[in-house]
Amino acid sequence: MAAILDLDEYVNLVTGGSSGTPIVINGHKLDRVGASAAAASIAGGWKSMWRYNGSPAGASAAPGAVATPTNATEGSLLQADAGGSRSKWLVGGALSSSAAGTFILYDRLLHIGGLNGTTTTAQAVGGTIGRYTGASSVGNELLVEIYTQIGSTGTTAVINYTDPDNNAAATPAFIIGGTGYREAQTVLRVPLAAGDGGVRAVTDIDLLATTDTAGDFGVTVIRPLMTFGVGAAGCSDFVNMFLTGKGPVELQDGACLGWLYSTNSTTVPLINFQLYTVEK
């Protein structure tokens, strides 16, 4: 990895000099999953755009067995790795939305699906996080992601994981199931144990009681990269490392980019986005 030394070098890289390879990742997401409408947003809650139709496409199916997603995984933004021995830097971007909300661009590090909303014994996760490993796992976040609606009976769950210091840990109990916590494409952002700032590995998830519908849900580990805030429908936000102090952010080789969002209504947003990358 080589740092961008100064503004002159940045101008040169961004205009294509010195193998800067400036690329704009242009994309959009629609309010549909396959042939069907996406499930309604939840005011104040979080949703995953992992399966939303768009450009590039959303994932055509929920994850199955535990896997380490990459930039070749269906549903990712499919950006190329940096060439040669260079690093790829995300230096800014713009996002517009048909609904107000907060949008998080993340690197999807691990995912599993096929978990059962009626199983009350520990359901194994396992697998290997492929990026931001070991001590660099500080900043990795745990999600529960609903792929097919689970039950209407609210309960709680705990996720057992390994923290960045390689200690076994357990999350506090969090709500799963019931209105606002069961719908397809809903994301539950899981709090970590006191003192922990990341996730190195995931062992299992254990529901206290059945939600009464099996559905299909999973556990996902992400690394949040950049946040956009859109104040009203039809508006935009942009991230600029000079003015907003956000970035540059390294896009590691194999980064599997995806979007989460939260709105203050039930409207599913249609978004257009541009992400600016250079290599050094």
Next chain:
Amino acid sequence: MAISTRTSYLTKGPVSTVTVTKTLASAYDVGKCYSLWTSAPFAGSAPGAAAACTASTTGALRGMPTTSSGSLFMRASEVWANDGAFTLTLCDRLSHQSGLDATDTAEQTTNLPTAALTRYTDGVGVRALAEVYTQIGATARTFTITYTDTEDNTGVVSPASSVFGSANNREVARYFSIPLAAGDTGIKAVESVTLSASTGTAGNFGITLYYPIKTFYFSGRDRKNLFEDDLFTKGWITEVKPDACLFWLMEAPGWAGSSITTVQGTIELIEG
């Protein structure tokens, strides 16, 4: 050709200034997406037969150089509107056609396939949209397309679009982004369009291939003027291809009281 230093970026004389003035439709729906292709002055029209677009195509924003001795970059933009809280995206219109029927449920190939790309010819990052030229029907439907992807695979079927037809989704100048199939990063050509069912009114709509260039964001009702130095405002120096057919896409304000009718301004271009 790259620009080597900040000083060079700041001191180069502009090779051209593009005028971006457009008069918007007086009525638009909250948060919906509109193409300003048919907005005056120098309004474009429904293309009819498939055609590649250039800086000389009627409807393109004026002032774009047709050739360049080096790469063209945006340096300074001054854009203002008479009201705020909306988004404009400057795009390069690459190829278009029209004459599609919003009641025809068969696979439609009228005026298709789209004309070959003359810019961004590898198709990477090229997007497609459906654009309404004459109002379509009141019944909500969806559509799919078949297209040629960046690997030259033909007949690739897209996932379903968002709602097409019905109130607020049928009006003149509305546009609908078209999603890609899994694994694809762009489009080289569109071959056909298939509706899920009739919208109830034939109207006239068409397919446009385009490349998004830059987003302009009017952040609030009092934010009507944007002066942007590309490098320091966006942290990016935007490249524009010579002979680009520049046009605006708009995401309408999210509140019904907005009265945007005019967008005006200029964009300065320099050569690398």
